[in-house]
Amino acid sequence: MDPLLVTQALNVLYEVVTLAVIVLGLAIVFGLLGVMNLAHGEFIALGAYVAYVCQSHGLPYLAAVPAAIAACALLALPVERFLIRPLYDRPFDTLLATWGLSLFMRKAIEIGFGGGYKSLKIPVSDSVLVLGTPFPAYRLLLMALCAALIAALLLWYRRSVAGARVKAMVGNRELAQAVGIRTDRLARDTFVVGLCFAGLAGVMVAPLVSVQPYMGLDYVLRSFFVLVVGGLGSPLGLLSGAAAIGGVESAMSALVDRTAGYSTVLLIAIFFLWRRPHGIFGRS
Amino acid sequence: MTTSLARRKFLIASAAGTALIGAPAFIRNASAAKDFKIGMFYAIAGPAANLFGPTQKACAELAVEQINARGGILGRRVQLLFANGDAAVADATKSAVRMLLEDKVDFFLGSHNSAVREALVATIKARVPYVYTPIYEGGECSPNTYVIADTPRQQMETVLPWLHKKAGYKSVYLIGNDYVWPQVTNKYAKGIFKKLGVSVLGEEYVPLGAPNKFEEAVTRIKGAGPGLVLITLVGGDNVNFNRTFAGFGLDKNILRVSSLLEENTLLGIGAESSNGLYGCMSYYSSVDTPAHRAFKTAYRKKYGDKAPILGLIGVDTYAGVKFVEAVVTKAKANAAAKVKSAANGITFASATGTMTMRNRHVDKDMYLAECKGTEFQIVETFSNVKSGQTCA
Amino acid sequence: MNTWVFDFEDVTGGYGGSVVVRGLTGAVAAGQALCVLGRNGVGKSTLLRLLHGFLPLARGSVRFAGRDLAGLDPARRTALGVSFAPQERIVFDDLTVRENLTLMRPGHPLAALAPYFARFPRLAERLGQHAGTLSGGERKLLSLLRVLAEDRPVALLDEPSEGVQSESVRQMATLIGERKAAGAAFVIVEQNLELVEAVADRYLILDQGRTVQAGDRSTLRRAELVAHLRV
Numbered sequence: 079m080d081p082l083l084v085t086q087a088l089n090v091l092y093e094v095v096t097l098a099v100i101v102l103g104l105a106i107v108f109g110l111l112g113v114m115n116l117a118h119g120e121f122i123a124l125g126a127y128v129a130y131v132c133q134s135h136g137l138p139y140l141a142a143v144p145a146a147i148a149a150c151a152l153l154a155l156p157v158e159r160f161l162i163r164p165l166y167d168r169p170f171d172t173l174l175a176t177w178g179l180s181l182f183m184r185k186a187i188e189i190g191f192g193g194g195y196k197s198l199k200i201p202v203s204d205s206v207l208v209l210g211t212p213f214p215a216y217r218l219l220l221m222a223l224c225a226a227l228i229a230a231l232l233l234w235y236r237r238s239v240a241g242a243r244v245k246a247m248v249g250n251r252e253l254a255q256a257v258g259i260r261t262d263r264l265a266r267d268t269f270v271v272g273l274c275f276a277g278l279a280g281v282m283v284a285p286l287v288s289v290q291p292y293m294g295l296d297y298v299l300r301s302f303f304v305l306v307v308g309g310l311g312s313p314l315g316l317l318s319g320a321a322a323i324g325g326v327e328s329a330m331s332a333l334v335d336r337t338a339g340y341s342t343v344l345l346i347a348i349f350f351l352w353r354r355p356h357g358i359f360g361r362s
Numbered sequence: 363m364t365t366s367l368a369r370r371k372f373l374i375a376s377a378a379g380t381a382l383i384g385a386p387a388f389i390r391n392a393s394a395a396k397d398f399k400i401g402m403f404y405a406i407a408g409p410a411a412n413l414f415g416p417t418q419k420a421c422a423e424l425a426v427e428q429i430n431a432r433g434g435i436l437g438r439r440v441q442l443l444f445a446n447g448d449a450a451v452a453d454a455t456k457s458a459v460r461m462l463l464e465d466k467v468d469f470f471l472g473s474h475n476s477a478v479r480e481a482l483v484a485t486i487k488a489r490v491p492y493v494y495t496p497i498y499e500g501g502e503c504s505p506n507t508y509v510i511a512d513t514p515r516q517q518m519e520t521v522l523p524w525l526h527k528k529a530g531y532k533s534v535y536l537i538g539n540d541y542v543w544p545q546v547t548n549k550y551a552k553g554i555f556k557k558l559g560v561s562v563l564g565e566e567y568v569p570l571g572a573p574n575k576f577e578e579a580v581t582r583i584k585g586a587g588p589g590l591v592l593i594t595l596v597g598g599d600n601v602n603f604n605r606t607f608a609g610f611g612l613d614k615n616i617l618r619v620s621s622l623l624e625e626n627t628l629l630g631i632g633a634e635s636s637n638g639l640y641g642c643m644s645y646y647s648s649v650d651t652p653a654h655r656a657f658k659t660a661y662r663k664k665y666g667d668k669a670p671i672l673g674l675i676g677v678d679t680y681a682g683v684k685f686v687e688a689v690v691t692k693a694k695a696n697a698a699a700k701v702k703s704a705a706n707g708i709t710f711a712s713a714t715g716t717m718t719m720r721n722r723h724v725d726k727d728m729y730l731a732e733c734k735g736t737e738f739q740i741v742e743t744f745s746n747v748k749s750g751q752t753c754a
Numbered sequence: 755m756n757t758w759v760f761d762f763e764d765v766t767g768g769y770g771g772s773v774v775v776r777g778l779t780g781a782v783a784a785g786q787a788l789c790v791l792g793r794n795g796v797g798k799s800t801l802l803r804l805l806h807g808f809l810p811l812a813r814g815s816v817r818f819a820g821r822d823l824a825g826l827d828p829a830r831r832t833a834l835g836v837s838f839a840p841q842e843r844i845v846f847d848d849l850t851v852r853e854n855l856t857l858m859r860p861g862h863p864l865a866a867l868a869p870y871f872a873r874f875p876r877l878a879e880r881l882g883q884h885a886g887t888l889s890g891g892e893r894k895l896l897s898l899l900r901v902l903a904e905d906r907p908v909a910l911l912d913e914p915s916e917g918v919q920s921e922s923v924r925q926m927a928t929l930i931g932e933r934k935a936a937g938a939a940f941v942i943v944e945q946n947l948e949l950v951e952a953v954a955d956r957y958l959i960l961d962q963g964r965t966v967q968a969g970d971r972s973t974l975r976r977a978e979l980v981a982h983l984r985v
Contacts, residue, residue, distance in 0.1 A: 082585040089577040193412025194671060195601055195630025197736075203634065205611055214609045239860040242853045249848040252808065256840060257900070258832035258858050286609065288601035288630045291412060296573030296598075331578040336568040337540065 081211035086332040088213050088221075090325050095224040096283060097324035098317055101301045102228065103276035109310040110248050110268050113162055114169060116176040118301060119294025120183035121150055121273045125280020126289045127187060130196045139201035142281045150277035154270040162269060163262070180294065187291040196289040220282055227278075232313045244268055300324075303347045309357020319357065322346060397441040398434060400426075400686060401467035401490075403457070403474050403482065404679065408448025409571060413597060413626050417676025418473050419444070421713070424664055425683035435690050440683075443467060447474030451481040458485045468696045471495065471682045473675060476542055483507055491701045493685055495678035497622060497643065499546035500723075503753035506698045508689075508705055509723045510681050512644050512674070514550040515750030520728050521619055521642035522554045522592075524742060529617055531589030533561045537579060537603065538594030540567035547594050547621055563588045574599050576606040584612055593620040601630035608635035624673035628736050636733035644726045645674040645714060646738040654714040677713035684711045685719065723749035757820075759784045759939045760836065760908045764814035767804045768963075773812060774800040775963040780941070780956070784907065787930065787940040787953045792960035792982060798943040799841050801960070802910050805941065806838045807831050818908060837901045841912035841943070844897040847886030851877060854885050854896055855903055870899050873925045890917040898926060908939045915946040927952035945983055947976070 104118040128149050129142035157179060165171045202219055205212035235241040247254040247261050247268075254261050287293065300323060308319020323343055331339040350357060404418035405411040426440045434440050443465055445457035454474070461467045462485075470492040472482060479494055479502065486492055488506035495510040497517075502509050525531065534555055538544030548565065555562060563586040568574045580603070583591060595603050600620060607613060613635065620627075623641035631639070647658075657680075662669060670676065685708075690696055693704035702722075709718045717724045728747045731738035761781030768774030775797040782788040790798050803809045805816050807828045816823045818836055832838060846854050856862055864881070871878035874895050880888065885896060894917060901909045915923045923946060930940060930953045944950050950957070957974055959967040959982050967978070 082581060085581045085584070086578060089581060092577065093575070188412055193416065194626040195413075195598070197601075197605070197630050197632025197635070199632065199634055200609065212611060214611070217609070239857070242849055242857055245848050246846045246857055249846055250843050252828075253840060253843060253846060255808075255828040256806065256832060256838040257904075258829050260827075260829045262827075286605060288598040288605075290598065290630070292409075293598075300573070328575075328578060331575075332581065335566050336572070336574055336579070340569060340572060 081209075084209045084211045085213060086329075088208060088217075089332060090328040092217055092221050093324040093328035094321050095221050095228070096279075097300065097304060098228055098320035099224040099275075099282065100279045100297050101304045101316060101320060102231070103272045103274070103279065104301045105305060105308075105310075105316045106272035106275060107269055108305060109312070109316075110244060110272075111162075111265055112167070112169065113269065114173050114176065115272075116173060116298065117157075117180035117183060117294075118273075118276050119296070119298040120180045120187075121154075121276035121294075122280040122283075122297055123187060123289075123291065123294040124149060124153070124183065125277030126198075126284035126287075126293065127191060127196070127280075128277070129281045129284040130191075130198055130289055133198050139285075142284075143278065146277040146281045147274045150274045151270050154273040155266070157273075158266045158269045163266070166265070184291050184294065191291065193291060198285040198289060200285040216285065220286075223282065228313075228317070235313060300343075303343060305357075306347050307350050307357055312357075315357050396438055398436070398438040398690070399441050399443055399465055399467040399469075400683065401443050401445065401458070401461035401465065401470045402679070403445050403447030403454060403470070403472040403478065405448035405474065406444065406446040408446065410448045410597070414473070414673070414675045415448070416670035417673055418679045420661070420665055420670050421672075421676045421678075421680035422471070422683050424661055425680045425687075427664065428660070429683070429687050435687050436694065440687075442683075447472055447478055449478070451477055454478045455481050455485045458482050462486065462489065469493070469686045469690070471679065471686065473679050473682070488698055491689075491696055491698065493682045495682040496675050497543075497678075499543040500749070500751050501546075503722065503751070506702070507722065508685065508719065509749075509751070510678050510685060510717070511724075512726075512728070513723065513749045513751060514547040516644070516726065516728050516747045517621055517642050518547065518551045518554055519750075520742075520744045520747060521640060521730050522551060523558065524730060525590065525617065525619065525640060526558050526560065529589070531560060531617060533563050533586075533588040534590045534592055535563050535583050535586055535588040536565040536592050536594070537583070538567050539570040539596055539599060541570050544594030544621075548592065551592055560590075568595070568599060570596075570599075574602060576603045577610075579603070580606045580610050580612060583607075583616070584610060588616060590617045590619065593618060594622070595620070596622050597627065598630070600627050604631040604639065605635045608637065613637045613639075622674075623731075623733075624675065625671050625738075626673060628733060628738065629671075631733075631736075633735035636735065639733040640731065641733075641738070642728055642730045642744075643674050644712075644717075644728055645677050646729055646731050646740060647672040648731070648738045649714045649729055649740055651714050653711070653716070657713045672713075681710065681712040681717055685717075689719075718746070721749070721751055722753040723751040725749055758782060758817070760818055760941065762805055762814065762816045765801065765804055765811060765816065766813040767809055767811045768797075768800060769809065773963070775804065775960070777814070778958070778960070778965055780958050780968065782908070782939040782941060782956065784937045784939050785934050786955040787934060787942055788956045788958065789950045789954040790941065790943045790958045790960065791945070791950065791979065792966075794945075796960045797963040798960060799912055800963075802838070802840075802912050802941070802943055806836065806910055832906075835907045837904045837906045837909040839897045839901045839909070839911045839914065841916070845885040845888070845893045845900070847884065849885060850882055851885055851888070851896060852881045855900055858904070867899070867903055870902060870929065873929065874899065874922070891919055891922065894918045895922060895926075898929070902929060902933060905938075907937070908941070909933075911940060911942045911944075913943055913945065915944065915949045920948070923949055924952075947979060947983070950974075950979070951976070 107113045107115050125146040128146040132142040132145055161175050165175055200216045202216045204215045206215045206218055243259055247264050251261055303323045304319035307322045308315035327339040327343045330342045405415040426442055429440050470490055473495045476498055483504045491506050493508045497512040500513040536548050618639045620641050625647055688708055688710035689701055689705050693700035705719050709716050717726045725746050725748050728744040729740050730742040732741045758781040763779045765778040766776045778801055780788055792798055818834055823831055877895055898914050927949050956970045
């Protein structure tokens, strides 16, 4: 097989699964709680900076995983209690509030770490032969981890009692309360978990991108496109959205160039907003 | 009227006895009736602000401090007025009008992109001299406008032949952001490649300001297999491209030249991705000259440990302010005709030594740097390289 | 003095600022059913929602086993021992029948529900199906089954027989009777005379948010009921 074709195919796959993980946290808080979190990208940045701190203190890279989860949870708890909870069912206000939060977090990161770039060492720097052509090992590892993470979350959501309770809360909040589910706590936990996933995504991509206070902005627009195409509240939709946006963009970039990738993605997003506002699998 | 005048005098008197730094802006304006005002546009807020803004401001203020310590320009205390140059063209234009009409600035200094420069030139209409400092594509010959910047000729005519002689690359791939500076730079570089007999295997541009990923481009480059990649990407794109490039292992066989590779960008690229990466600019913080040592000492003394990282875009505002001092002192005025004749051939201080202005551009020493980890190692110095610009 | 397992006094309240029910008082002892009767729109559902904390009381009090429930949200009241079956959106459409029944009792064997399934075999056949695919009557059965499976001392049921076939209503009445015999108490909003006559120990007839008549089984007259239930 043409080695370049293999590499480009892997690039497309890489883009799809990493994008899915990047959107995961946003999809959780938006799809399940109806909270449009404009600070999603900043929690990704927070995860990346935690990874940077861990690495610059000589800790193994895996140490960044619990550290980032802890940092995101510590921040997400008061944010949920004082910013999000009073604004449930007021989407526009939530939008404004999380936008303010994103500004605040960007500034805080800039004050703490400076405005310049940070670079993280890639934890696994070798290449692995895939069908006879070398591909960076960390990217392969990342793809596997992302796929495993998504699969685990899907399985948890579909099979576990906690997943069923979340589904119950989302589908019928009043009945959920009637059967004894403390929906305020469950919503809080769901929000925190969503933001922890954002932080986790930050840890995962940090060694591959430019880490700087405004990096969160890089992820927000594309994440929203994924939700537009995939629709809300359906894990299958998330995957198909990531495949449509990430896959098409990557494939067009490989076949033509980046500009063609962006234009195509923009056209897809416009088409969905126009013809299928609830996404591929979304319900009205 | 009388009351307001009396009040004004009272304010001036009290301002003189007050620490000026802490005084509110209106008092400072009132006391600064005879100050020499420089209207400075730099990246206060916008995509480039967090990277370049702090250094641009710090370097310009260091120059002003040094000039004022020696008595100012023509005996007038120098004062910087700031406006955002990383803004939309319309906003920058508004700031320029305000500075012209209300603040009545004596000189403009700009460190921003070419779109804003063109708008400022059209707004100022040569009523006040204007010096433009950051690296750019060349071609600015508007009246009463002066340029400190590195030009494509100064960058390309040095590094490309030198590297060809050293490494003998036979082919090249060009990648840059999609705007005028990379395209003009590449056009200039292709002329050099033609003379060297180097074939261009590919040329691609990615959108400016988009969160670009480079896996596909790097794979394309891998397939093309050039000896050299000429990179005219800026900021985060430059970081991401180089990290992806090395991540895919291409750094082992392919040399890279990056046109705008300054200290912050190299920190982002990181030590493990900078192997075989070269740049050629008029400034690196590792340049070792007596003037630069003195500059760095003064800079550290003024700003301490938290000083913004030094880099080309920042230090050129220092040279810009020093140019203003030199040219106005020599012309004894800021009138267009006098400044123009004083400017030609004038020598003024830069962070690393001196620069000489000819044809309203600067001939300067260029440094060829090879990346060693996150440090620039100067491997060659080219003295007094011509800008290649011939403004009348 | 009777010991009530669930009682309420002077219950007054409604939606937002408007008062829908005023000064309602009632009580049930263990093993009893209190039926709340009246035409559509007289405030029966509002009363149940006030009793379970979905709506705030403007005045009055609600007690479970003598404990004042003021300030407790619905989930806490349920956890204390009061089950609730609403009139609308009565099951989790996105969950399977099995999940609907075991949501709050993970690991609890469905076998314990075998006697119930024996009466409603159609549900037993649809355990793996999403509840959203059930018919209206089947959902009502599932809703009742969920409450019975929870096995709490008190259950508040809002029109359990609405849209249910008469044969199944009889089965419902039998089940409620069995649970009463086992000591459970019910507050049931109902329009179906057959079910009311079968299970009611006490009753409360509402009109325009106020009590027009209250009493126990001995004073329950079919003719009066019919007059009050005519829509």
